[in-house]
Amino acid sequence: MYELLLQWGLESLTKLVAAKGEKDSAILLEAVRAKNALVIERFRYAREACQAIVDLAMSVDTDLEKFRSKAAGTDGTLQATKKFMGALKLEFHPPHYRRLRKLRSQFESTNDILSAYSVVMSGILHFSAMEKIAIEKSLRSSSDLCRTYRGLWTLYSETLTSLVRLTSNDLRFWLIDAPYIVQAEVWARQDFQRIMDFLLAENWGGTSFRLSLETREGLASFWESIQ
Numbered sequence: 001m002y003e004l005l006l007q008w009g010l011e012s013l014t015k016l017v018a019a020k021g022e023k024d025s026a027i028l029l030e031a032v033r034a035k036n037a038l039v040i041e042r043f044r045y046a047r048e049a050c051q052a053i054v055d056l057a058m059s060v061d062t063d064l065e066k067f068r069s070k071a072a073g074t075d076g077t078l079q080a081t082k083k084f085m086g087a088l089k090l091e092f093h094p095p096h097y098r099r100l101r102k103l104r105s106q107f108e109s110t111n112d113i114l115s116a117y118s119v120v121m122s123g124i125l126h127f128s129a130m131e132k133i134a135i136e137k138s139l140r141s142s143s144d145l146c147r148t149y150r151g152l153w154t155l156y157s158e159t160l161t162s163l164v165r166l167t168s169n170d171l172r173f174w175l176i177d178a179p180y181i182v183q184a185e186v187w188a189r190q191d192f193q194r195i196m197d198f199l200l201a202e203n204w205g206g207t208s209f210r211l212s213l214e215t216r217e218g219l220a221s222f223w224e225s226i227q
């Protein structure tokens with residue numbers, strides 16, 4: 001779809017500059033072709049990076065079951081819960097989180113919105129977020145703790161997938177010349193606070209979280225903020 005849209009734009013521009021001098025038109029069209037090729041490559045890279053994170057979240061799911069089968073279970077006491085959480089934090093979480101950070105860095109070469117959101121939203125995978133949720137909701141069983149931890153990884157991957165879909169439907173995220181990273185970070189931080197409120201709400205696992213950019217009003221407001 002992306003390739004078709006850019007090709008359509010290129011053909012339209014060809015007609016538009018037909019009346020100009022041959023030399024000027026050739027230079028302009030070549031510049032547009034180069035930018036279109038770059039955008040297509042950046043979008044492909046973003047899609048692949050997103051899929052890699054989805055795959056990582058799936059592997060976390062599988063590995064977590066193995067970890068739980070070997071780790072000491074919880075009997076509902078605070079001491080047992082702390083022991084299980086300690087093992088989850090120090091043994092299981094670090095290698096997966098390091099892998100995430102390496103994969104996330106690939107978004108730096110895509111566009112500003114993906115770069116900002118992939119960094120800020122990774123805060124839900126800082127183990128402190130898991131600890132806060134566990135304390136606020138008084139989670140004591142290993143099954144509840146694992147389900148919550150797994151849900152955080154799923155939510156992060158779904159958030160990035162939503163952003164790739166969103167930016168694929170709005171060419172401005174890819175074609176705008178001026179950097180908008182500052183505004184993107186502001187919006188990402190606002191959505192991060194919203195997502196933390198969502199996570200601390202009751203039964204968040206049974207409902208869906210939507211980014212502010214996924215509403216018509218939110219998207220319009222974002223573009224107005226960078227004018």
